[in-house]
Amino acid sequence: MSVAASERVYEARHVLNELFNGVGAENVCFTSNCTQALNTAINGFVNKGDHIVISCLEHNSVLRPVHLLKEKGVADYSVFDVGKTDEETLLNFKNALKSNTKMCIITAVSNVFGDCLPLKKIGKITKEKGIVFVVDGAQGAGVLPINICDWGIDCLCVPGHKGLMGPMGTGAIILNGVTPRALLVGGTGTHSKSYIQPPGLPEYLESGTLNVPGICGFCEGVKHVMKSGVENTYFKERSICEYLYQSLREIEGVKVYETSKGSVGALLSFNVLNMHSETVALKLAQEGIAVRGGYHCAPLAHKFKGTFDVGAVRVSPSIYTSKKDINNLLNLVREIAFYNNI
Amino acid sequence: MSVAASERVYEARHVLNELFNGVGAENVCFTSNCTQALNTAINGFVNKGDHIVISCLEHNSVLRPVHLLKEKGVADYSVFDVGKTDEETLLNFKNALKSNTKMCIITAVSNVFGDCLPLKKIGKITKEKGIVFVVDGAQGAGVLPINICDWGIDCLCVPGHKGLMGPMGTGAIILNGVTPRALLVGGTGTHSKSYIQPPGLPEYLESGTLNVPGICGFCEGVKHVMKSGVENTYFKERSICEYLYQSLREIEGVKVYETSKGSVGALLSFNVLNMHSETVALKLAQEGIAVRGGYHCAPLAHKFKGTFDVGAVRVSPSIYTSKKDINNLLNLVREIAFYNNI
Numbered sequence: 151m152s153v154a155a156s157e158r159v160y161e162a163r164h165v166l167n168e169l170f171n172g173v174g175a176e177n178v179c180f181t182s183n184c185t186q187a188l189n190t191a192i193n194g195f196v197n198k199g200d201h202i203v204i205s206c207l208e209h210n211s212v213l214r215p216v217h218l219l220k221e222k223g224v225a226d227y228s229v230f231d232v233g234k235t236d237e238e239t240l241l242n243f244k245n246a247l248k249s250n251t252k253m254c255i256i257t258a259v260s261n262v263f264g265d266c267l268p269l270k271k272i273g274k275i276t277k278e279k280g281i282v283f284v285v286d287g288a289q290g291a292g293v294l295p296i297n298i299c300d301w302g303i304d305c306l307c308v309p310g311h312k313g314l315m316g317p318m319g320t321g322a323i324i325l326n327g328v329t330p331r332a333l334l335v336g337g338t339g340t341h342s343k344s345y346i347q348p349p350g351l352p353e354y355l356e357s358g359t360l361n362v363p364g365i366c367g368f369c370e371g372v373k374h375v376m377k378s379g380v381e382n383t384y385f386k387e388r389s390i391c392e393y394l395y396q397s398l399r400e401i402e403g404v405k406v407y408e409t410s411k412g413s414v415g416a417l418l419s420f421n422v423l424n425m426h427s428e429t430v431a432l433k434l435a436q437e438g439i440a441v442r443g444g445y446h447c448a449p450l451a452h453k454f455k456g457t458f459d460v461g462a463v464r465v466s467p468s469i470y471t472s473k474k475d476i477n478n479l480l481n482l483v484r485e486i487a488f489y490n491n492i
Numbered sequence: 493m494s495v496a497a498s499e500r501v502y503e504a505r506h507v508l509n510e511l512f513n514g515v516g517a518e519n520v521c522f523t524s525n526c527t528q529a530l531n532t533a534i535n536g537f538v539n540k541g542d543h544i545v546i547s548c549l550e551h552n553s554v555l556r557p558v559h560l561l562k563e564k565g566v567a568d569y570s571v572f573d574v575g576k577t578d579e580e581t582l583l584n585f586k587n588a589l590k591s592n593t594k595m596c597i598i599t600a601v602s603n604v605f606g607d608c609l610p611l612k613k614i615g616k617i618t619k620e621k622g623i624v625f626v627v628d629g630a631q632g633a634g635v636l637p638i639n640i641c642d643w644g645i646d647c648l649c650v651p652g653h654k655g656l657m658g659p660m661g662t663g664a665i666i667l668n669g670v671t672p673r674a675l676l677v678g679g680t681g682t683h684s685k686s687y688i689q690p691p692g693l694p695e696y697l698e699s700g701t702l703n704v705p706g707i708c709g710f711c712e713g714v715k716h717v718m719k720s721g722v723e724n725t726y727f728k729e730r731s732i733c734e735y736l737y738q739s740l741r742e743i744e745g746v747k748v749y750e751t752s753k754g755s756v757g758a759l760l761s762f763n764v765l766n767m768h769s770e771t772v773a774l775k776l777a778q779e780g781i782a783v784r785g786g787y788h789c790a791p792l793a794h795k796f797k798g799t800f801d802v803g804a805v806r807v808s809p810s811i812y813t814s815k816k817d818i819n820n821l822l823n824l825v826r827e828i829a830f831y832n833n834i
Contacts, residue, residue, distance in 0.1 A: 151782065152782075181524075182523075182524035182528070182661070182700070182703060183700035183701045183702075183703075184700060184701075185676060185678035185679060185699045185700025185701070186524070186676055186699075186700060188678065189675075189676045189677065189678065189699070209678070209679060210678050210679045210680075210684065210687075211678030211679050211699065211700060212678075213687055214677040214678050214679075214687060214688065214689055214699075215676075215677050215678065217687045217688065218677055218688075218689070221688075309700075309701060311701060317703075317705050318701050318702065318703055318704045318705060319524070319661065319701065319702060319703020319704065319705065319706050319707075320703075321700075333531075333675065333676070334527060334528055334531045334557075334675070335531065335556040335557050335560055336527035336530065336531065336551075336552055336553035336554075336556050336557065336789075337527060337551060337552040337553050337556075337789035338552075338789075339789065342552065342786060342787035342788065342789050342790070342791060343787055343791045343794075343800070344791070345552075345555055345556060345559045345791065346556065346559065346560075346563075347556055347560070357527045357528075357531070357553065357556075358524070358525035358526060358527025358528060358553060358651075358663075359525045359526075359527070359651060359653060359660050359661065360525075360660065360661060361524060361525075361659075361660055361661020361662075361703060361706060362660045362661065363659050363660060363661065363706070364661050364703060364705070364706060365661075440493065440494075444684060445684035445685055446684065447678075447679035447680075447681065447684050448684070449684060449685045449686070449687065452685075458685070
């Protein structure tokens, strides 16, 4: 039974390595969520006196660990703004770099507004400068064609339960030639007699009992995503977002947030003017529509887009969202906006 | 759906708090396993210059994080031996304490040999001296009547998937009036606008998406354990162990390891003389009997009992293990020992 379980876990490593064009299944280490993966990277690559660069779209799973390193006096960090074009974004990124920049962490897709950064071009710069390039794949994995080798990513962090269709409580840190110090040490089932965490991957980053049932589900999710085809998923979800975007723009009293030019994820945010985003989200929830109001654990992104006061209503369709679902949403938003205006 | 999920997670906190007589459901924080709980406690309570005391029975999930703190120059540690009696154990424990001892971490049950330490008496001493008392409940939870308030435990770490009958990949850190620094920070879904991890429990120690399906299973496991009755479980499992112990002792060429006097867990270890423990475990596995050979991630315990060379074969029966199962095991061990002797 134990061998059979190991084989299933290995299969999960293998499919994740395939999906993201990694450098080998043993570099796929399982975590309990994307946050654990990001904390491992952020704390594990940085030494005292280092500098970190993050984008203005990062989630609290990046901002809080980085800010804590600053508070502890371990490392300083800079935040760069996303530009109106990829060129402007790259210039902002380069201007944020310092001689002691050790690592940059950038989300594949803003979890609030859908903006994407030019990751492949950033990866070229980090490679030249020897900076560890960490990508937060929370919102992008399974939807964007994230490519570790081609984009020059040193460390990709992903959750299992969003675009990769696995269960909650799963995630992975996928490495490409560099290994962060382990955040957790303990029983690895290997080199049991040693007082020191054994250095080999994936065990080095996987102390304690793995979430084997969760990983099996994660594996099936990734296989499903690969079967559907990431490009196909992206095309379908973007079509839904485009339709939603154009339709929301036409509703009086509604503001839809535009993304920067360039590639974009499969989600969008809007507000009903003079109404808190959480009020709108609650009204929609009462009609069975699951969107997320509030701040999405991303204060930087809300500051950047000017929504730090009321937050925003985020809509994140999947390939299983139908046009009928979107029309239901639109009708309700029209109604909410109408009664709010009179 | 989100509210319903939160209610289920809260129910899980509640039943764990009940089972271990904790000080409130909000002090039950979920982790991905017992190792994450222990790493959180070990790294989160200790400051530079502190001293830690651990027993000679601790698992690598305790030994490795403590040893790493020593290697980093953060904290030193001492290991005390279990005595032949509780009095001797308590004396050894007291002798290991220093003026700068901040924390002690002690397993409720040795995961290799079943020895128990006098936790309630240790808890009295730590309370008097203001030492943080961390208990590793990996092997004891659900079998021994671990009682946070009555035993003076400050922090109990448990896995979901052993005696608590939950799925792999679940665990909890249960606090009693003290809070370790968070090992992981990130999105908590609370105080989203803050760059700093919000201090309230349980969110402070639960960054990122929780393993909700796993926690639901964990909750059902704990409810099952409470329905069966911990005392009843202990009585049944100990009866099986007693029978197994007496029977193994009578087999020529087999050594069964005795525990120290005092209370004892529901497991035991043995060896077939002149045969590696992993060879014996493999032979048993081939006949469908799941025991564990080797070192059980517990080098200290094997050194202490003199089995650091060949390890031991650990048998850990559950309440669902029948006398027939044990007789099958005994017959096979007799056979292995017999053919090994001729």
